[in-house]
Amino acid sequence: MKERNDKRYKKGSKNKKFQVYKPRKKKSAEEDAAIQYLQAQYVKIVSDDVKTFKDFPLSQKTLKGLKENNYIVPTEIQKQAIGYALQGKDILGAAKTGSGKTLAFLIPILENLFCKKWTRLDGVGALVISPTRELAYQIYETLRKVGFLHDFSVGLIIGGQNLKFERKRMDQINILISTPGRLLQHMDENPLFSCHNLQILVLDEADRCLDMGFEATMNAIIENLPPERQTLLFSATQTKSVKDLARLSLSFPTYVAPHEQAETVTPEFLQQSYIICEIHEKIGILWSFIKNHLKQKVLVFMATCKQVKYTYDLFCKLRPGVSLLALYGTLHQEKREKIYNEFCRKSNVVLFATDLASRGLDFPRVNWVIQMDCPEDVDTYIHRAGRTARGVFGKGEGLLMLLPNEEKIIEKLRNKKIPINKIAVDPSKVIAPQKKIEVLLSDHMDLKQTAQRAFVNYLKSVFLMKDKEIFDVKLIDTDAYARSLGLLVPPTVKFLQKYQKKDTNVKKESAEIDGHNVIEKLIEKSETEESDQSASKEEDYEKLLPEPIKTEPQNNIEIPKLDYQNFEVSDNDELLHTKEANVDAPLKDEPQTKKKISKSLTKAAAVKMILKKKIKVNSTVKFTELDEVMEDEQKDFKSDFGLHIAKTKDILQKEDKRDKPCFKEKAKAMQKEKKRKLKTKKKRDVGDKDDFGSLSESDGPDLSWLPDPDKVYGSKGSDNESLSGDNNRDSMQSDDQQCEESEDEQVYHRPSKRKLIESRGIPQEGLVPCKVKKIEDLSSKLSVHEAEMIAISLLKKKP
Numbered sequence: 001m002k003e004r005n006d007k008r009y010k011k012g013s014k015n016k017k018f019q020v021y022k023p024r025k026k027k028s029a030e031e032d033a034a035i036q037y038l039q040a041q042y043v044k045i046v047s048d049d050v051k052t053f054k055d056f057p058l059s060q061k062t063l064k065g066l067k068e069n070n071y072i073v074p075t076e077i078q079k080q081a082i083g084y085a086l087q088g089k090d091i092l093g094a095a096k097t098g099s100g101k102t103l104a105f106l107i108p109i110l111e112n113l114f115c116k117k118w119t120r121l122d123g124v125g126a127l128v129i130s131p132t133r134e135l136a137y138q139i140y141e142t143l144r145k146v147g148f149l150h151d152f153s154v155g156l157i158i159g160g161q162n163l164k165f166e167r168k169r170m171d172q173i174n175i176l177i178s179t180p181g182r183l184l185q186h187m188d189e190n191p192l193f194s195c196h197n198l199q200i201l202v203l204d205e206a207d208r209c210l211d212m213g214f215e216a217t218m219n220a221i222i223e224n225l226p227p228e229r230q231t232l233l234f235s236a237t238q239t240k241s242v243k244d245l246a247r248l249s250l251s252f253p254t255y256v257a258p259h260e261q262a263e264t265v266t267p268e269f270l271q272q273s274y275i276i277c278e279i280h281e282k283i284g285i286l287w288s289f290i291k292n293h294l295k296q297k298v299l300v301f302m303a304t305c306k307q308v309k310y311t312y313d314l315f316c317k318l319r320p321g322v323s324l325l326a327l328y329g330t331l332h333q334e335k336r337e338k339i340y341n342e343f344c345r346k347s348n349v350v351l352f353a354t355d356l357a358s359r360g361l362d363f364p365r366v367n368w369v370i371q372m373d374c375p376e377d378v379d380t381y382i383h384r385a386g387r388t389a390r391g392v393f394g395k396g397e398g399l400l401m402l403l404p405n406e407e408k409i410i411e412k413l414r415n416k417k418i419p420i421n422k423i424a425v426d427p428s429k430v431i432a433p434q435k436k437i438e439v440l441l442s443d444h445m446d447l448k449q450t451a452q453r454a455f456v457n458y459l460k461s462v463f464l465m466k467d468k469e470i471f472d473v474k475l476i477d478t479d480a481y482a483r484s485l486g487l488l489v490p491p492t493v494k495f496l497q498k499y500q501k502k503d504t505n506v507k508k509e510s511a512e513i514d515g516h517n518v519i520e521k522l523i524e525k526s527e528t529e530e531s532d533q534s535a536s537k538e539e540d541y542e543k544l545l546p547e548p549i550k551t552e553p554q555n556n557i558e559i560p561k562l563d564y565q566n567f568e569v570s571d572n573d574e575l576l577h578t579k580e581a582n583v584d585a586p587l588k589d590e591p592q593t594k595k596k597i598s599k600s601l602t603k604a605a606a607v608k609m610i611l612k613k614k615i616k617v618n619s620t621v622k623f624t625e626l627d628e629v630m631e632d633e634q635k636d637f638k639s640d641f642g643l644h645i646a647k648t649k650d651i652l653q654k655e656d657k658r659d660k661p662c663f664k665e666k667a668k669a670m671q672k673e674k675k676r677k678l679k680t681k682k683k684r685d686v687g688d689k690d691d692f693g694s695l696s697e698s699d700g701p702d703l704s705w706l707p708d709p710d711k712v713y714g715s716k717g718s719d720n721e722s723l724s725g726d727n728n729r730d731s732m733q734s735d736d737q738q739c740e741e742s743e744d745e746q747v748y749h750r751p752s753k754r755k756l757i758e759s760r761g762i763p764q765e766g767l768v769p770c771k772v773k774k775i776e777d778l779s780s781k782l783s784v785h786e787a788e789m790i791a792i793s794l795l796k797k798k799p
């Protein structure tokens with residue numbers, strides 16, 4: 001819309017500025033005249049006389065836009081609503097799903113702003129609020145297509161988009177399409193945003209926008225809007241609540257409901273049927289259905305995001321042979337848009353979705369709508385089923401899966417003029433891939449966890465359902481349901497256990513009261529029949545009676561309404577506690593017959609108790625997200641080489657026990673041996689070393705140069721031996737003694753200086769041999785006495 005406007009101004013212009021700010025007077029006058037003419041025609045509109053859009057007093061731009069998109073003949077709701085809307089009346093529009101309500105409010109918006117010659121400077125002139133992002137996007141696209149010749153700027157303001165980007169452009173928007181949350185955010189935070197000039201407010205899916213989920217947000221938005229405006233409310237299941245209308249300051253709105261007298265509230269060519277099945281059969285039936293409708297476009301509704309995610313993940317792994325998609329609130333916005341567009345585009349595809357996709361979305365050519373879980377109420381059924389058989393000649397089929405106790409909803413559907421037939425499933429055609437699912441879950445831990453979450457969330461959703469006539473969580477065979485999801489052990493559902501426990505308590509107590517009444521009656525009877533009975537007997541009866549207990553009926557429990565927009569049941573204990581408090585109420589006046597005497601627990605008693613109960617002290621117990629005790633993570637863990645870790649660990653521990661004493665003994669023995677060796681070495685060292693620490697004979701100084709004592713002393717062999725021994729002994733004496741002895745005649749036996757040289761590390765081999773040789777040579781020529789004298793003089797000369 002915006003771009004075309006700019007082009008028109010630029011076309012063939014020499015002076016662009018002049019043309020932009022000074023439009024041609026002639027054209028303006030023509031436009032004024034046309035507007036006046038159109039406005040004069042509004043009062044004359046008779047909806048029954050309208051055959052085509054041309055019969056409405058609409059601007060040429062709008063008519064051209066409609067024609068270009070093949071909108072020639074208006075639908076019933078368009079015929080009736082557009083006339084009133086052009087006249088400026090507030091409207092409550094109710095018409096079947098897919099009957100064209102979007103154009104019924106978009107055309108009046110375009111015409112209203114056109115007639116008021118709305119410009120960008122005038123700000124927001126029309127505001128459309130939609131409960132979901134996808135629906136807002138769809139409305140925006142339709143407006144762009146139909147109003148492309150108009151000069152208004154259109155803004156789509158939805159969550160999950162760039163807030164900064166939106167913020168800067170807010171003051172330039174003429175028609176704003178938004179979701180409640182993001183709109184309020186701009187109202188609160190963006191100084192550029194203003195709605196003071198608002199002409200038309202539209203609530204699409206008005207009943208949803210005004211219900212509990214959006215109550216606070218919507219009230220805050222409405223407070224920020226000028227009261228002087230036109231308000232249009234549209235929905236297939238319209239609100240008529242006086243309270244709602246008062247909130248929007250609607251005093252006498254025109255109620256437009258072309259199908260009110262119709263035989264059915266659902267589209268004419270929508271064939272609807274339902275089946276009764278057990279909870280564990282659902283997955284198998286759905287799988288078989290998809291396998292039998294591979295060439296069709298199927299939309300499957302489920303109660304919670306987790307169920308959608310699990311079914312999608314599981315079926316993707318099972319590969320049915322058709323494209324699969326999943327749409328739910330917790331997905332990223334970009335992904336949501338991509339999935340929405342993909343489902344619109346494709347023709348053989350299955351989309352699993354929550355009620356996020358149940359309202360307003362105009363997916364083209366959907367063949368089947370499967371409601372896998374019973375809808376919250378009749379309105380939800382209508383919106384879900386209405387995703388098929390849309391438009392003027394749209395055809396489609398709907399299938400509702402119900403548990404036996406949920407069949408009561410059928411009566412309600414029929415009372416609201418919904419034609420629905422019971423059909424049976426041929427059990428021979430149902431192929432439940434049970435074994436495959438179990439194998440997949442054992443192989444994929446993440447899939448198993450998703451299954452567990454799906455299981456718990458489904459039970460929670462049933463538990464929180466408002467209509468207790470239809471929904472009863474206690475009737476669900478949880479074991480069978482878990483198995484059908486591939487879970488061999490059903491996850492613990494804490495809230496359910498608590499609820500069931502409290503429920504049985506209440507039943508017990510009410511049974512006790514009943515018993516009490518019976519006894520009371522017996523007493524009364526006995527009193528009348530045997531008035532002469534003794535007082536003591538009556539006292540005995542009284543002793544047998546329990547104290548009267550006051551009970552509050554269980555249906556006093558307040559159950560909060562669900563927000564299915566982005567349904568995520570939180571594990572809200574507070575919520576559960578409030579219910580429990582009511583259930584607990586009877587305990588208030590209960591007599592305290594047994595008073596427990598509290599004993600202080602001694603350490604010994606605690607230990608005894610621990611031993612008796614076989615409690616493992618200091619052991620860690622891990623819990624899963626679902627409050628289940630986690631099995632030892634490594635218990636069934638196998639190493640890369642196929643070793644069973646837990647078993648191997650056990651074996652190693654046993655072997656370790658056996659090996660420890662052996663190892664200790666070995667270590668001791670080694671230590672002993674080491675010590676022994678050290679000792680002997682020390683002993684040997686002491687024995688081998690001389691007084692200077694040098695080693696004995698083997699590497700000691702060569703004394704061969706000394707004269708042969710045998711030759712010197714002749715026959716005194718035995719004495720020589722003892723002398724050598726003395727000599728040894730002498731070597732152990734101190735230096736002072738040596739000095740004393742040096743003065744003595746036998747000083748030549750102790751070559752102390754040589755030993756000192758050696759002790760300083762000077763090699764002796766280099767010195768000794770030549771000297772020895774010389775002395776040997778001499779000795780052979782000299783007499784013994786001469787040799788002895790030379791030796792002594794040599795020693796004396798040495799420094």
Ligand SMILES: Nc1ncnc2c1ncn2[C@@H]1O[C@H](COP(=O)(O)OP(=O)(O)OP(=O)(O)O)[C@@H](O)[C@H]1O
Pocket residue numbers: 070071072073074075078095096097098099100101102103235236359360361362386390391392
């Ligand atoms: N005058 C018309 N001629 C032909 N097709 C039309 C006409 N008006 C609307 N349609 C088509 O009918 C389909 C349904 O229209 P729309 O989405 O407005 O229905 P709705 O009443 O808003 O449905 P729901 O209640 O589900 O929101 C769309 O594909 C739309 O293009």
